[in-house]
Structure formats: C-alpha cells, structure tokens
Amino acid sequence: MANHKSAIKRIRQNHVRRLRNKYYHKSARTAIKELRAETDKTVAVGKLPTVFSQIDKLAKRNIIHKNKASNLKSKLNKHVNALA
Template sequence: MPRHESAKKRMRQNEKRQKRNKSQKSRVRTKIKTLRSLDDKEEAEELLNDVKGDLDRLAAKGIIHENKAANRKSKLEKHVDALE
C-alpha cells in the first residue's frame, strides 16, 4: 500500500479509470458479437457504423491501439460485405 497521499490518490484514480475502460471495452465487444450474429445486411450495416465509431473513440482515448481498431473495423467490414 502506498504511504504518500499523492500515491493513494493515484491509486484511486487508476481504479476508476480501469473500471471505466473495462466497461467501454466490454460494451464494444458485446456490439461486435451482436454484429457477427446478424443475418440481415441492412441491420448489420447500421450497427457497423455504430461499432466503427465506438472503436475510433476507444482508439482516440488510448483504450485500445489505433491499429487494433483498424484491424477490427476491416474484419467487420468484410463480414458485413459477405452477407446477403
């Protein structure tokens, strides 16, 4: 356990940020799973735009790496394009 007040505060801040980041990542993962399970192309395209925005937002905030966001968007685009 930290002894200094500033270290204690830093620990509290880190815990808050970890919870926030975890929930945001979890929300996006759930949307991705939903998108992959869809069979209707129109619904999938609509959800794809939402997911792409979320991935960009996570990358901009540094929660996930920019390249990881780009790779996921690319794979999801291919998946949606393959739908009928």
C-alpha cells in the first residue's frame, strides 16, 4: 500500500481513469458490433458517423492506437459500402 498522500491520490485517479477508459472502449466495441450486424444500408450509413466519432475519441484519448482506429474505420466503411 502507498505511504505518501500523493501516491494514494495517484492510485485513486488511476482507478477512476481506468474505469472511464473501460466504459468508453466497451461502448465503442458494442457500437461497432451493432454496425457490423446491420443488414440495412440506410440504417448503417446513419450509424456510421457516430461510430466513427467514438473510434476517433478512443484514439484521441490514447485508449487505442491511431492506426488501429484508422484500420477500424476503413473496414467499417468497406462493410457499409458492400451492403446491398
């Protein structure tokens, strides 16, 4: 256990940030799964900007790497364009 006040505060901050990052990451993954499961192109095109926004926010907060974000967006765009 930490002995200094600053170390105790750091542990508390890390815990809160970890939970917040986990929430953002999980909600984005769920949105991605819902988009991939979508079969109607018009609905998928409507969901695409919100999912892209979530992915960009993850990259901005360093929860995922910027290249991973780019790859995800590219694959999702290809998937939506391939829908009939």
